[in-house]
Amino acid sequence: MGRFLPILEKIDDQGYVKYSYDLLKYEPLKRAYDSLMVKREKMPDFESSNISQNIITSLDCFGNKILVGFTDLIGENRVNVRHLLLFSSDNNGINLEKILSLRTGNEDEKFHFQSVKYNPKTSLLYAQGFELNRVYVFKVKL
Numbered sequence: 001m002g003r004f005l006p007i008l009e010k011i012d013d014q015g016y017v018k019y020s021y022d023l024l025k026y027e028p029l030k031r032a033y034d035s036l037m038v039k040r041e042k043m044p045d046f047e048s049s050n051i052s053q054n055i056i057t058s059l060d061c062f063g064n065k066i067l068v069g070f071t072d073l074i075g076e077n078r079v080n081v082r083h084l085l086l087f088s089s090d091n092n093g094i095n096l097e098k099i100l101s102l103r104t105g106n107e108d109e110k111f112h113f114q115s116v117k118y119n120p121k122t123s124l125l126y127a128q129g130f131e132l133n134r135v136y137v138f139k140v141k142l
Contacts, residue, residue, distance in 0.1 A: 006033065006055050006070070008087065008094055021094040023068070026085060029055070032071055057112045062120050064089050065097070065142065069127075071112045082113055082127070086142055100125075102138055107131045118142055 006023040024030045033055055058069035068085040086098040103109060108129030117126045118140075125138040 006068075008066070008068075010089055010094060019093045021087075023085070026096055026099070029070055029083075029085065036071070058114065058116045060116050060118050062118055066094075067116055067118055067125075067142070069113050069116050082109065084113075084116060084125075084127075098142070100140065102127065102136075104129060104134075104136055106134075108134060108136070 006029060008021040008023055009017045010019040010021075012018045024033055036055065054071065056068060056070050058067075060067040066087045066089070068087065070083070070085070082102045082104070084100040084102065085096060086100065088095050088097050102125075106129075108131050111130035113127040114130050114133075115128045118124070119126070120142065123139060123141050125140050125142075127136045127138065128134070129136060
């Protein structure tokens with residue numbers, strides 16, 4: 001998974017790319033990427049600014065699934081919801097299963113999660129907030 005270019009690749013045992021999957025075809029990831037590109041063009045000092053240079057901010061793998069966290073509040077229309085994308089992988093490729101929309105009820109809703117971890121045995125999703133560094137626990141069945 002690339003951090004700036006959100007391409008998910010499945011690699012075989014010999015290290016060759018078996019599938020390459022462009023995540024930009026999914027909202028809200030596409031919206032976040034487009035907004036980041038606009039800011040990059042408009043700001044002469046973008047590279048040295050406080051703006052996150054990465055689209056992908058966290059990953060968690062369990063079984064044949066991948067949970068992807070990303071910077072999704074870059075645009076003008078800020079909604080205080082954190083999104084995570086859940087993908088599954090099989091012999092035919094990589095598939096989007098679900099877009100999770102999560103709320104924390106505080107300042108952490110304004111920024112992406114620093115890290116995410118899912119426990120399939122308990123169906124609990126742990127996410128660390130960026131602003132307050134709190135760990136949030138969400139009951140979700142993935």
